[in-house]
Amino acid sequence: MYPAPSPVATRARSRMGGQVSGAPGVDQRPRRARRTGLPLPPGGRLDFAGARGARLRQALLAVHEICPEFNAVRALRDDRHSVTLLGTTSRRAAVATCLLEPSGPRAERLRQEIAVYRGFVRHRPLVRVPALVAADAHQGTLVVDFVPGRTAASHRHPAVPPSAVDLRVVMGALRRLNAWRPPVGFFPHAPSYPAQLSRYHALGLLTDRDVSDLQTLLLGLRVRSGLHGPQELPRQFCHGGSPLTNVVLSPAGPVMVGWEAAGWYLPGYDLATLWVLVGSASLGRRRISQLAQVDGPAGRDAFLVNLMLVLTREIRLCEAAVQRAMRSPSVLPPSGQGVTGALAYGEEQRLLLRRLYDDCALVRRAVRAAVGTR
Incomplete structure (x- = not known):
């Protein structure tokens, strides 16, 4: 589910009797620890x-309840709310995620991810996904196959945009996924767009004009689709998360992981997220926009609504990171670099926030132009 450094991947595969020739495609760049997490130990030991250690033992006990043969090799993530472990089962490498707190947003996201993986057992998507090994939604424990390879980007907002080849692979995977039409009952998650508009407006992130324009575009989408209720909108099954950090470029092809936000969104939601995250890659953004608008005005309007909401969410998250950097820089990543490194991280977030506001102004003009052509 999560790519690991090559020594661990080699060890895990060798225990299964296989070989890894230099761990092909493994991302060697160091990952930044989670904001509330602790530094992971070097090497492959726990x-x-x-x-x-108490958290790791608690997580292992929970994993062994549903998968007794799981043998942990390394902790991939420890953010005090959940633990993710790389290990092996009787015949294959696997990744186990265990909640340490049974409630809260993280718990809901993991339960949503478990529901999606269980749905994949009955209805296989048009993209490759890790196989489900074991899961317990009540306790919040998930075990899936380990996917060797590297992600398209090591961070949600990479400083260097992905290569044209990697971006084309990611876009192809998203296009296949979005073309999939599974039964709605197996994947019920469908975010409310009117509720998002109201929430962002109440937070002061959207103006009255923004809300009015976006509601006009949503009304037009309902009319074109023959829908009537305020919650009824044309929908498309989407991954819902970051395409760059959740697409593993494995030797056998791209594999999509991290399904906690998957569900039914307006068409073009995944492409809108990708457009925001590729940053300064102007050629990549042009290709994404062209792909999102192949369905004509309806595709354009849905893409613009998604863009505006995705940008608003990213601005909110980035502003929160900047405020934390100003309030208590000593507890921020990157870990192991002290206050100086944390302050540098805060400066990175401020530069990112400036770029997001510029993007938001660009999209706001496009939304108003689209409303004016109706």
Whole structure:
């Protein structure tokens, strides 16, 4: 589910009797620890000392309840709310995620991801996904196959945009996924666009004019689709998360992971997210926009609504990161670099925030132009 450094991948595969020739495609760039997490131990061993060790033991006990043969090799993530472990089962490498707190947003996201993986057992998507090994939605424990390879980007907003080849692979995977038409009952998650508009407006992130323009575009989409209710909109099955960090470029082809936000969105939601995250890649953005608008005015309007809401969400998250950097820089990533590194991270977030506001102004003009042509 999550790519791992090559020594771990080699060890896990060798225990299964296979070989890894230099761990092809593994991303060697260091990952930044989660904002509330602790530094992971070097190498491939687990450190059970202290409070962190107690969390690892708790996670292992929960995993062994549903998958007794799981043998942990390394902790991939520890953010105090959940633990993700790389290990092996009897015949294959696997990744286990366990919640340490049974409630809260993280718990809901993991339960949503478990529901999606269970749906994939009955209805296979048009993209490759990790196979489900075991899951317990009540306890919040998920075990899936490990996918060797590298992600299209190591961070949600990469400083260097992905290569044209990687971007083309990601766009192809998203296009296949969005063309899939599974039964709605197996994947019920469908975000409310009117509720999002109201929430962002109440937070001061959208103006009265923004809300009016976006509601006009949503009304037009309902009319074109022959729908009537305020919650009824044309929908498309989407991944819903970051396409860059959740597409693993494996030797056998792209594999999509991280399904906690998957569900039914306006058409073009995944492409809108990709457009926002590729940043300064102007050629890549042009290709994404062209692909999103192949269905004509309806595709354009849905893409613009998604763009505006995705940008608003990213601005909200980035502003929160900047405020945390100003309030307590000593607890921010990157870990192991002290206050200086954390302040540098805060500066990165401020530069990102400036770019997001510029993008939002660009999209706002496009939305108003689209409303004016109706």
